[in-house]
Amino acid sequence: RTSSLEQVDKLQQLYAEHRQNEQKVRPTLDRLSTLEDFATPLLTAAIKDRFGLDVDVARTWLFHASRAKVDQSFLAASRDPITQANIALRAACQSLLKAALQNFEKWETAPGAMDSDSGIEAQVFSAFEIIGQQIAGQSLPISATGFAAMCRELDLGGKYQTHLESVFNAPSTPEETADAAASRLRKDFLKLQSSSIRLQLQIASLQELVSPPLQGALLDILDGKQNVRLDNRPVN
Incomplete structure (x- = not known):
């Protein structure tokens, strides 16, 4: 037409x-900054101040070992256990930036709180690989629970809300x-x-x-x- x-x-x-x-x-x-753009320099500076390290928060990883749980239900019984463990380990890894934006519960700041029931320690990796049921990588001297405590103090979500208010309420x-x-x-x-x-x-x-x-x-x-x-x- x-x-x-x-x-x-x-x-x-x-x-x-x-x-x-x-x-x-x-x-x-x-x-207006995106949440990631706003949070990245604040988180980077906080890690430098607390742990004395310069890291790329989008490419440095928190392994939350307590979350690496394999589904033990009847429906999962027929699945390959190595594949299930691999999936669980990957699900327990997040970039420091993503983990910080989701923030942490108070219990996650207690020593050992992020370790698995089987004794696998939570760690912060500069790089890692998962082979079968094992995770290995270059561990950094950043305590996982110490990182969680720092993030709760930093309160990136609250700071971003203040940023939004300053932008949208600007006369x-x-x-x-x-x-x-x-x-x-x-x-x-x-x-x-x-x-x-x-x-x-x-x-x-x-x-x-x-x-x-x-x-x-x-x-x-x-x-x-x-x-x-x-x-x-x-x-x-």
Whole structure:
């Protein structure tokens, strides 16, 4: 089907509006760090301060030995035990960054708390390999439980929440309050979301992926209209 000039003009209009809404929130997004980008330098510095080591937290590994548990259920009885042990060992290994972002329970800070019931010690590895039912690697002088305690003190999640609040509550003028700034940004992001949906609907309409009645009903919902119906049935 050939698109009408009116449809193409509408598409260009919606695209322009969407780009305008993007530009409104761009300064906020530019100030926003991902959780990993935010946490990496803080965790790296904390390890240096506590343990005196410079490590790549995304490529240094915590082996939480107590989590290396093989399924002993009846359903697992017929599986290869070596394969099951291999899977369990891999599941017990995480990068220091990932482990820190998930944080730890208080019990995990007690000496030996991360060791397995069979006596395998939790360790921090700069590199490791798993062969069959065994794990081996270059162990670092970082106590696993000491690392857990440090992470609880560091509270990366709490610090990131503060970062988010500072970004999304940042006043645009000296007179604007933090609450007003948050409200303004909420409205700007809702406008961006709405303009994105409208643009995608128009593209889908041009490609004949949605029918005119469905497009109209969805646009009515975006406009906040009540009791929207499609094919004489309510649309929720």
